[in-house]
Amino acid sequence: MITGFLLNGFDTRARVVFALLIAIAILVPAANLLLPPDHPLHVPTYMVTLMGKYFAYAMLALSVDLVWGYCGILSLGHGAFFALGGYAMGMYLMRQIGTRGVYADPILPDFMVFLNWKELPWFWYGFDQFWFAALMIVLVPGTLAFVFGWFAFRSRVTGVYLSIITQALTYALLLAFFRNDMGFGGNNGLTDFKDILGYNIQADGTRATLFALTVLAVAIAFALASAVTRSKLGKVLVGVRDAESRTRFLGYRVENYKLFVWTLSAVMAGIAGALYVPQIGIINPSEFDPANSIEAVIWVAVGGRGTLVGAIVGAITVNFGKTWFTGALPELWLFALGGLFIFVTLFLPKGIVGTVQAWWAGKRASAPAATLKPEPAE
Amino acid sequence: MRFLSILIAALWLALSTAVSPAAAAVADEDLKRLVDALGVGGFSEAEAAINALVATGDDRVSAILDRFGEGDLYTRKADKSVFIAEKAGSDFKLLDPVTGAEAGVVSKGEIEKIKVNNRIRRAIAAAVGSLTLRSPDAAIRRSAAEAVMKSKDAAAIPALDAAIEAETDPAIKQIMVAARAAAVLESDLPEADKIAAVEMIGGLGTRDAMSMLAAYTAVEGPVGEAAASAARTIESSLLVWDAAQNVWYGLSLGSVLLLAAIGLAITFGVMGVINMAHGEMVMIGAYTTFAVQEIIRTSAPGLFDYSLLIALPLAFIVAGGIGILIERSVIRWLYGRPLETLLATWGVSLVLQQTVRSIFGAQNKEVGNPSWMSGSFTIGELSITWSRLWIIVFAMVVFAGLLAVLKRTYFGLQTRAVTQNRQMASAMGIRTPWVDAFTFGLGSGIAGIAGVALSQIDNVSPNLGQGYIIDSFMVVVFGGVGNLWGTFVGAMTLGVANKFLEPYAGAVLGKILLLVFIILFIQKRPRGLFALKGRAIEA
Amino acid sequence: MTDKAEGTLLYLDGVNKTFDGFRAINNLSLVLAPGEMRAIIGPNGAGKTTMMDIITGKTKPDTGDVLFEGSTDLTRLDEAKIANLGIGRKFQKPTVFESHTVEDNIALALKARRGPWATLFHRTGKAEQDRIDELLTTTRLIDKRRFLAARLSHGQKQWLEIGMLLAQEPRLLLVDEPAAGMTDAETAETAILLKEIARTQSVVVVEHDMTFVRDLGVKVTVLHEGSVLAEGTLDAVSSNPKVVEVYLGR
DSSP states (O other), rough: HHHHHHTOOHHHHHHHHHHHHHHHHHHHHHHHHSSSSTSSSSHHHHHHHHHHHHHHHHHHHHHHHHHHHHOOOOOOOHHHHHHHHHHHHHHHHHHHGGGGGGTSSSSSSSSHHHHTOOOOOOHHHHHHHTHHHHHHHHHHHHHHHHHHHHHHHTTTOOOHHHHHHHOOOOOOOOHHHHHHGGGGGGGGGGOOOOOOOOTTTTHHHHHHHHHOOOOOHHHHHHHHHHHHSSSSHHHHHHHHHHHHHHHTTTOOOOOHHHHHHHHHHHHHHHHHHHHHHHHOOOGGGGGGGHHHHHHHHHHHHHHHHTOOOHHHHHHHHHHHHHHHHHHEEEGGHHHHHHHHHHHHHHHHHTHHHHHHHHHHHHHHSSSSSSSSSSOOOO | OOHHHHHHHHHHHHHHHHTTTTGOSSSSHHHHHHHHHSSSSSSHHHHHHHHHHHHHOOTTHHHHHHHHHHHHHEEEEEEEEEEEEEEEETTEEEOOOOTTTTEEEEEEEEEEEEEOOOOHHHHHHHHHHHHHHHHHHHHHHHHHHHHHHHOOGGGGGGHHHHHHOOOOOOOHHHHHHHHHHHHHHHSSSOOOHHOOOOOOOHHHHHHHHHHHHHTTTTTHHHHHHHHHHHHHOOOOOOHHHHHHHHHHHHHHHHHHHHHHHHHHHHHHHHHOOOOOHHHHHHHHHHHHHHHHHHHHHHHOOGGGGGGHHHHHHHHHHHHHHHHHHHHHHHHGGTTTTTTHHHHHHHHHHHHHHHHHHHHHHHSOOOOOOOOGOEEEEEETTEEEHHHHHHHHHHHHHHHHHHHHHHHHHHHHHHHHHHHHHHHHHHTOOOOOHHHHHHHHHHHHHHHHHHHHHHHTTBSSSSTTHHHHHHHHHHHOOOOOOTHHHHHHHHHHHHHHOOOOOOOHHHHHHHHHHHHHHHHHHHHHTTTTTTTSSSSSOOO | GGGGTTTTEEEEEEEEETTTTTTEEEEEEEOOOTTTTEEEEEOTTTTTHEEEEEETSSSSSSSEEEEEETTTGGSSSSSHHHHTTTTTEESSSSSOOOSSSSHHHHHSSSSSSSHHHHHHTTOHHHHHHHHHHHHHTTTOOOTTTTGGGHHHHHHHHHHHHHHHHHTTTOSEEEEOOOTTTTTTTHHHHHHHHHHHHHHHHHEEESSSHHHHHHHTEEEEEEEEEEEEEEEEEEEHHHOHHHHHHHHHOO
């Protein structure tokens, strides 16, 4: 049943994208590790890490697209799930430092010794085990999303109201994680990681592997999201997006559908965060900043919401632009980003991929043989 | 505390001005003779001499005694005459204690310091106290009584009794009675007197009275019990004052929230548009104030006290103009697509922030308080700063003004019509696009004048607006969209709740709790406290 | 519950609903027998749409009984539950999923398990495909099956929505102004379609168009200011002086 479900969601385009992602996951690390540094196709390690970051963002964008593009829930707080996944991974990495920290405490991370804590808080138990951390990466964002969504969707909070309370959610978490006595390193967050599963986190091999895993995760997330959106459930979701009350009067319990896709999306964002942290080497409360979550939304808008490829394309394009801008013209970055928000909403509502698709479909529709082709979804 | 320090300063001032010769009641020579007596014999004799000086009632006596207490009085060995000696190199310069005239420079060996011990110091304090207690100047009498209240000197009781008898100002009399009670508690008077004193102090109900009593609650016997019970009574009344203080802080925070949110309430209420750049309008208002003050500083410093009054209309025009510009250029293309509007206006907010950063720099800007905005005063145990008071008043005026505009003007009528039924309003010949533009301008303009007020209590930086945007939304959503009174109640409720949570949960946790509360609240009442009901709103 | 409700399909008694002081529904009582088709007419603001909202669970009445099949209390259920009980509703403004194809619109409405897990792993079988074809034929949309619903004309959207209603296989259909915005020919065809439906299912039609109501030829209930003003054949109610006064003004 599951394989059938997955295959059902795999049309030609999805297969091409999936294959492309797998190729990137193999070729880029190979070009980094196997080719000599002076080879023209050699990819330097910093570039591998940078691209790894982009792909982690791409996965976050996929999760935002799933709820916004397909179900019409504009989340301004998906960064919270991303950051929670990141913190769960960060806690594991913290526990791996052991006696190599500045204070050389075998159990307590440096910041706790610094704060004069005598023992490990209960919620840090178990994070020395990778399997436990991996479980938490899924469970913590998933549970928060489930509880939040259960309340929000049942009471039919929709539209801008929902957007604003998701923003308040991440804002509240931002404030909470800034506090030292929360036990997550306060302002400085978690950093100075040494190794992951026994491998040196700075080594080229580890970084290339992390990159490959990140792209693989994006590929799997993409496949899963394709399957979900092409299933009947996906059609119900689009129905909810376009005519919520019609869906309700057809007998679908809308809140359950929203809750399903919302929780799925949060888990996806959490995993993205967990892949992001070991590559970046730090997780701190600024990841909860509402501005980050809104930025993730614009990636999706730029790429084209309601198209999964668009989310990936948008995240990578915008972040590449950000890297270039902040390096070359740092003062202009916010102008560019702000302008992008305005431009995309006013002139490119379908995003890059959506616009290309519309143009393509228009071309095909004008051909005499294909009069019955559906128009692209808005 | 500040009140006390001011009093002490006043006391000091009063004592130093008391040396004016015009107020002399006794001839200089007679007084000098009495001063000379201070250097004769032992401590008992000195005490007698002090009392003799006091008996003259001369205004200069307290100053002389002060110097005595500080150990500045010396006897010239040659003639047993008493002088104030000040160190001048290795020698001493002598000053006449009565007239202040210089009396030559002598070597250390020619003079002898008049010894002062605690007994003498007490006698001096009591003497000075009783002297000033009967001063013709009310301020001096008041501060003298306050001084006794602090020193709790039992020796001052007779002087106080006499002063209370003679006192005509009821306020000062009250302080004297309290001071006497404080002194009684330190004296060896019978217990009944002490209990009466405890009750007297308990009746004051102030924080000082509370700390005064705290010293006696551990005393064995009925005095201790009385003190403890009086302290408890005060404590509960102080709790009320604390609550009142919290309400005050809460109202002041609520006014800030109201100012920040009210413009948003209009734009959101009328157009259903979430303007994420709303906070930036506040920021622009604050920078307008800064710019106005800069110009005044360089060209017309005398106008500084009017800077805010000048900034208000300018901020309204600047922010309102930018608001209309945003509406005409961006928002009007996005009506009916609230989520896209939200994103586009977020983009606008980024651009505005960066623009201000480019023009004014990223640092915080110093915006001065005019004189009428600085300082504070107290009512009972409430401490009230002028800036907070003015902001509350200002928020109320803005709110009332806005209500008047919406309820009484033709523009307001059109706005309300569009809020309730856009199509019908349009069919009635109202130009809804213009109503939208001007409403947006009005909301933005009000955000601008909110910025003028906030520049007085917050850091003026390009990020100023971001700090308010979520709070403002919470207020609007909590209060209910499309209802200004809802915004008012929402702002005040959240402000007061915030300030009540803070002492228990800390500022940050309090804020988190409040956010969580609002999130839960929206679940229960998705349309806020004062929601518009009926079918129209669901269409 | 009430004995009087026994044997009825839909039973409303003493229903009241107030919006901000405005009495939208005022002591409304209405009984519908199984298999019956009923037309409801009334001027604007008579409470027709609010009545539909109450039956379908969108609005909760302040007081009164709303019973389905004599025993199920509809006031305690939400829209989805009521829809699954077998009450289908067509909105006044045609509401279809515009970014889905016509076929998908029908497929989503087909009677099937409605939970997220069921739909996630759902695969369209032969029986379902046949049923979809049948419904598309009934609603004359078979040659537009791959069109996005957004491309349909107003009348076609009305029919698509009726098709979706039929796909639900409800026992009671609530149809709000099915003929609005249709040409005369379309209106006549719609009447035929509804009569066909009424052979197997109960139908409540709210309509302004008197010709259309006459075409239906069923018992008519006149609503006015939230309560029933008159009931009977169209001829009977149109000669009722109270009805004439309401419609022609005073």
